[in-house]
Every structure is written in C-alpha cells, then in structure tokens.
Amino acid sequence: MFTGIVTDIGEIIAAEGEGKLRRFRIGSAYDPATIAIGASIACSGICLTVVARGESEGRRWFDVETAAETLRLTAAGQWQVGTRLNLERAMRLGDELGGHLVTGHVDALAEIVTREDVTPDEANWGATARFTLRVPAPLHRFIAAKGSVTLDGVSLTVNSVEEDRFTVLLIPHTLKVTTWGARQAGDKVHLEVDMMARYAARLAETLKQG
Structure with a gap:
C-alpha cells in the first residue's frame, strides 16, 4: 500500500526487453542498502517489484520488471532512458497517511x-x-x-x-x-x-x- 505522497523523482537509466516483458533500471536517491529484493515501489503510480538494486559510477539504482498486463494498461511500454518517474516506497505500519490509501494498481x-x-x-x-x-x-x-x-x-x-x-x-x-x-x-x-x-x-x- 502507498499514500500518493511522492518522495523522489527517479530516472530510467537503462531499459531492456520488448513485447510481454520489459526490465527497467531506475536511478534514484533511495539508499539501495535499505531496499529489499522483492520490495514494492510505486513508479508513477504503478506498484512494481524490485528485482535488483545497487550503486555504480556514483549513482544509486534499482531494477523492476513489467509484464504484459502492466504494459497493456499503462504507459510503461513507452518508457525509455531519460523518462522521469514519481517514486514512493511502500508505507509501513505507523507511517503518516499524508494522502489517501493507494494500491498502485492502475485502472x-x-x-x-x-x-x-x-x-x-x-x-x-x-x-x-x-x-x-x-x-x-x-x-x-x-x-x-x-x-x-x-x-x-x-x-x-x-x-x-x-x-x-x-x-x-x-x-x-x-x-x-x-x-x-x-x-x-x-x-x-x-x-x-x-x-x-x-x-x-x-x-x-x-x-x-x-
């Protein structure tokens, strides 16, 4: 779950794949050491699963994958290197609910x-x-x-x-x-x-x- 309060603007720094599966590397200010593999991050409103994270050439990043249904319903199919994304990490129990309850499931x-x-x-x-x-x-x-x-x-x-x-x-x-x-x-x-x-x-x- 999310709250709709953006905490960083990320940028796609690498994109791979086509058709029914695409993988994106997103540069962000988030400390990769605090991101667990399998964690959920909302990327411009899409709840995506982190499949890798790290830091290289002085830049922090995490990887996500988008499957057929996500590509069909969203603009992720048009994302490319340089695309900027609103980012929000999943809320934790006890976090302030500054916006409203958001699932990250785009309609x-x-x-x-x-x-x-x-x-x-x-x-x-x-x-x-x-x-x-x-x-x-x-x-x-x-x-x-x-x-x-x-x-x-x-x-x-x-x-x-x-x-x-x-x-x-x-x-x-x-x-x-x-x-x-x-x-x-x-x-x-x-x-x-x-x-x-x-x-x-x-x-x-x-x-x-x-």
Missing part, C-alpha cells in the same frame, strides 16, 4: 485536456496549475468532487466533475517535487480511482440488484 490512462497556470498575487510563491482531465468510461462514475484520485502516483483532490471530465489544482510545491511540472495538454497519466469510491459503487450495484 486506466487519463488524458490531460487543458492546463491553466494561475499566478497568485504573491508571485514569489510560484504559479499553481489547474488541470482538466478526461477519464475513460465507465471509470468516470468513481470520480467525485472533493474526493481523492491518484494521478501518476500523486494523491490529489478532485475540484470539479462534469460528465467524463474532472479538474485538479496543483500547488507550486507539488509541481516542483513531482513530474507534474512538465505535464501539458495531450499527455496521458496513470489513473487509480479511490478504493472507497470503488467499493461504495459496487455495494450500491449489489443492493440495486436485489
């Missing part, structure tokens, strides 16, 4: 429709950015105003919803410490809906069926 790709940068009066704080995204049906029924959503591994609050579109507002800090600062209209991002919304919808469906 679909959402498309950024527009980006609007808003500069406050105190310009030295930096600009905030309002993103409008389109979510594929039928997942839009899980998106609710003031609810939570995970986008590329970042826990965000939904501002408004209209049919298959919703908006989120990112503060300057989030734009700085995640890959969202470089996101633009037309980009596709990993979407994980709030698990509570998923279970509530399923319960409602079950009650309706009898």
